[in-house]
Amino acid sequence: MIPPAIHLINADQALCHVVSIHSKDPDPSMHPKFAPYLFGAMLSGSMSFLVSGIATFRAVGPHQEFFSFWIESWLFAWAVAFPAVLILAPIVRKIVAKLVKQPEE
Incomplete structure (x- = not known):
């Protein structure tokens, strides 16, 4: 049961x-308080997946074990990218806010 x-x-x-x-x-x-972490995980995961795939293909070409090389490099890249996104996102938001003209209400 x-x-x-x-x-x-x-x-x-x-x-x-x-x-x-x-x-x-x-x-x-x-809960909404987890939104920045979920966003960071999804953004860093998808971007590191894409970029590591391109970099791995350029490094090894159409190799027989390409996918295992890709996943290994992606996991390492994601481990670096996720904390980087969490740290850099607030800084980048502040810079963008200073560079973009705010609409008048």
């Missing part, structure tokens, strides 16, 4: 919901 605290998901919900263990809240969305 499945414990009542575990909420099962069907295939249609698989991309939108997380299996929730020991939660009485049926809404699986994150």
Whole structure:
């Protein structure tokens, strides 16, 4: 028997919901305070995935083990990119705010 605290998901919900263990809240969305971290993880993950793929292909070409080389370099790049995004994003936002003319209200 499945414990009542575990909420099962069907295939249609698989991309939108997380299996929730020991939660009485049926809404699986994150608290807004986690938005900068989620944004940083998604941005750094996708950008490092793309850039490391291009760099790996340029370095090794269409090699038989290209994908294993790519994943290895991507994980290393992501480990560097994620904290860098968290640190640099607020600084870059301030610089952009100074460079862009604010609309008059």
